[in-house]
């Protein structure tokens with residue numbers, strides 16, 4: 001297959017449109033990578049509404065990774081001590097089916113589990129969770145999005161009655177004031193940041209406030225950088241709210257007519273006078289007051305956040321206390337305003353909508369709601385009671401269940417938990433104990449393939465057709481434009497084949513991903529994330545479209561006008577929310593702080609994050625010379641004062657210890673990090689560097705509501721390594 005195509009970048013949740021062209025074009029020299037290998041040409045798709053032709057270095061170089069380190073054939077081994085042997089798909093699938101049946105008989109359905117990924121297309125997600133939740137009888141299907149944005153899901157759901165970012169990227173160019181909290185947008189969501197930065201540069205009255213313990217590239221261009229002490233976000237939000245109340249710059253009409261629980265919230269924020277908040281957050285009082293003034297004086301305030309808020313043991317509370325500020329000032333449901341979470345992965349959003357976490361079902365249904373379970377049972381033709389209204393195990397909990405022997409079958413797909421999980425040494429040990437692990441991925445080897453019994457080669461983006469949804473709810477069809485290598489197959493097709501071999505022939509009889517998508521959209525009809533007007537054909541012909549999208553196609557008479565006047569750019573423009581009474585909910589939370597604050601034994605706070613060029617655990621970007629050159633080695637950022645105390649010089653090797661493990665990094669001495677805090681990037685696993693796993697140190701404790709782990713902060717000690 002050698003067609004050019006319009007598709008979506010498969011890296012981050014910004015979801016930039018790409019145009020790809022075959023390596024050889026008539027009359028032009030063949031496009032080659034730095035080693036001379038012919039590669040697909042990639043450029044920004046000017047017609048894509050989200051990115052308008054812009055791409056960052058990851059998107060621009062993605063084709064260089066497509067043929068590197070590919071897993072091409074199914075492989076098996078009986079124990080981890082053995083080498084893999086190549087097997088047929090038939091042999092591999094029969095072994096999987098046999099194991100599932102054995103575990104069902106010996107341990108019951110909850111002995112089964114699957115850990116998927118925000119790299120899945122929506123069709124992959126839909127089939128995976130249909131198989132596990134609908135037909136195998138277990139809700140143990142979770143995805144790596146749990147590590148990335150589940151606090152945003154919980155925050156939106158609890159405040160507004162359902163998940164769903166209410167804003168769109170156009171708001172970046174319409175806002176009067178942008179608050180960026182716990183997000184290094186300039187490096188991690190660069191095309192979103194460029195749009196905001198352009199608007200900020202061109203309009204001197206527009207303010208940008210960055211809340212981050214590090215002086216990141218994002219913070220460098222802000223009007224105000226609040227380098228708060230890690231874990232004090234809720235103090236800050238409640239402190240700003242206190243000042244807004246004191247100044248009377250709140251919208252009492254909106255609060256009275258459209259919200260609930262304001263009195264309880266008002267009581268909580270009365271305990272956050274600015275002097276106390278500035279002290280707790282370790283920021284200047286006048287900076288706190290300036291931030292509150294920016295908010296108070298702006299007609300349209302937009303807040304953006306990502307993992308700095310979400311990856312916290314009080315992640316949901318942080319999200320909700322930020323939403324409170326929007327509610328008390330009616331900064332929602334209008335252009336340029338609203339709380340806007342940025343998703344990390346290309347289709348984490350599609351996963352949310354397709355039921356791709358252990359606590360949800362398709363169409364923003366909640367698994368603990370018996371009515372929602374009954375709706376999906378009916379939709380799938382399953383007997384009443386077959387979906388239990390209780391959440392399944394999260395990814396971290398699956399690892400714990402491996403330790404106790406409660407899981408007899410683990411299927412991992414399109415993710416690399418042997419690097420990305422918190423407390424990763426314990427995760428690796430748990431994986432080593434797993435009695436039966438299937439690892440389905442495009443790449444081999446990875447750190448996780450070391451723990452697998454069966455390897456299944458996955459067709460990746462570019463080699464299969466499916467849909468992905470970005471942070472602003474724009475749905476894009478990503479067509480297959482090249483052949484998969486060897487015997488690689490799309491994830492959804494592998495899962496459907498297993499479903500059929502288990503005897504669920506009709507339920508998993510799909511001839512194409514278009515048919516899978518057609519079934520998925522039906523079960524979203526009338527739900528907050530209504531996809532029911534979408535199809536592969538429509539997306540192919542009309543290009544990317546934004547949900548909610550209930551508009552039928554071809555449009556029945558009279559519907560065309562409705563479609564043209566559709567108001568789906570922003571949610572809640574009518575100020576009616578998805579709660580039973582249509583009112584949004586204020587949340588009354590006090591700050592709890594870090595789960596593991598520094599102490600005399602572990603006196604530093606470690607925070608982790610991402611770099612501009614790399615993606616996740618480097619399965620792709622580690623093979624791209626330009627990106628490796630940008631970020632050749634891991635490092636630890638240390639403030640000069642702390643470096644002097646420990647006699648650490650630039651590039652000295654520093655041993656970092658937490659209560660869970662140890663890692664070593666060359667020092668980067670910089671005032672960009674506050675004294676008492678250190679930063680390491682999370683991209684390096686055992687394949688890429690010795691002893692530089694950030695997650696050997698991190699804490700697995702999770703937010704009780706979202707179950708998202710506190711990957712962003714833990715207590716560590718430092719020691720300079722003396723090389724004899």
Ligand code: SF4
Pocket residue numbers: 009010011012013014015016051054055056057058059060188189190191192
């Ligand atoms: Fe891809 Fe994200 Fe870069 Fe856009 S900003 S090109 S989606 S990595």
